[in-house]
Amino acid sequence: MAISDWPAAERPREKLLERGAQALSDAELLAIFLRVGIVGLSAVDLARLLLTEFGSLNGVFSAPRAAFGKIAGMGDAKYAQLQAVQEMARRALREDMAQTDVLTSPQAVRDYLGLLLRNRQVECFIALMLDAGHRVTSVVELSQGSVNQAHVYPQELARHALHHHASAVIVAHNHPSGRATPSAADVSLTGRLHQGLALLDIRLLDHFLVAGNQVYSFAEHGHL
Template sequence: MVLKHLPAESLPREKLINRGSQALSDAELLAIFLRTGTKGMNVLQLADRLLAEFGSLRALFSASQHEFCQHKGLGLAKYVQLQAVLEMSQRYLSERLQRGDGLNSPQHTRHYLLAMLRDRHREAFYVLFLDNQNRVIADEIMFEGTIDAASVYPREVVKRALQHNAASVILAHNHPSGIAEPSQADRRITRRLADALSLVDIRILDHFVVGDGEVVSFAERGWI
């Protein structure tokens, strides 16, 4: 069916305007991003096909440039556009944290860390630097490693925390395996960081481990 022949209330753009983005399916949201279909296939049909081929929106969004561009209806222009959208989403979440909003909501902090770290193919160690009101001063990925480990240097974390005049920090890292359960090595490096930071009166408020859709908090486990 040609898209223009569908009832107006069924068109993704009109549905979003009238009912809000949360009312749309994954295929409808993807159709708005794609804008046009291909020969013999309207944009909704194309979106359905792409979701079937990739398996999910997340898999499509985390596909490499080569994987993305080899599918009919996609290409380099769409890949660039998608990367821009994803980066804007991460910056939006980061700005919410930097305004201090996010730390009033543990759930929002989890969403942000999932967006930042979940789909990385290598382990990354991330630090949020906070002032004495627990507002975010700065945030950055300080160390990156292999698919199952990242070397973390407490001296560098202390140095950066002092540069930001931080009163406390929140630590986070991902497990590319998708399993969020902290390892003994995770617990050891957290203790080393806590000991090093305590020498300059900086506290660790929490350490989050990000897996595939799950985030484990050291503070909630009673380990901090």
């Protein structure tokens, strides 16, 4: 049965307009993005197929282009639209951080870092440069390494912080393996970055580890 034949209260778009986006399931939200299904499958059915194939909504967003294109009805146009949705979300969150003290909106930082790093296939290390009001002025990718490691040096972070006139810095890296526990090397590096920036009177506010849907704060766990 086509979605247009469903009772109005059960159609994803009408349900969203009536009750808000938070009331929809992952499949219903994805169905609104898809707009139409294919022969034999409604948009909701097709959304459920995608979720089953890639494991989760995040899995759909991070699916490789080739794998995504193998699903019936999915091609480069839909893949491009999906990537655009992610990038718009990242940019919207970054705009929020540029206008607000990140210490008063820590969840926005976590959400942004999650969107930025969780789908990377290799380990990446980035830094958020903050002004005196703790607003994000720029985002710098310091290194990109293998699946297991990205090399970062305190002097490199310090150089970027001075270049961007940062008063404070937040650093973050990802674990493509999905392991949300920092290694001894991660903890040691955090200490060295903190000490190196302190010599320049620049605060290291936090170091976040992104692993899958988890975002681990070094500061909250006493590593800063």
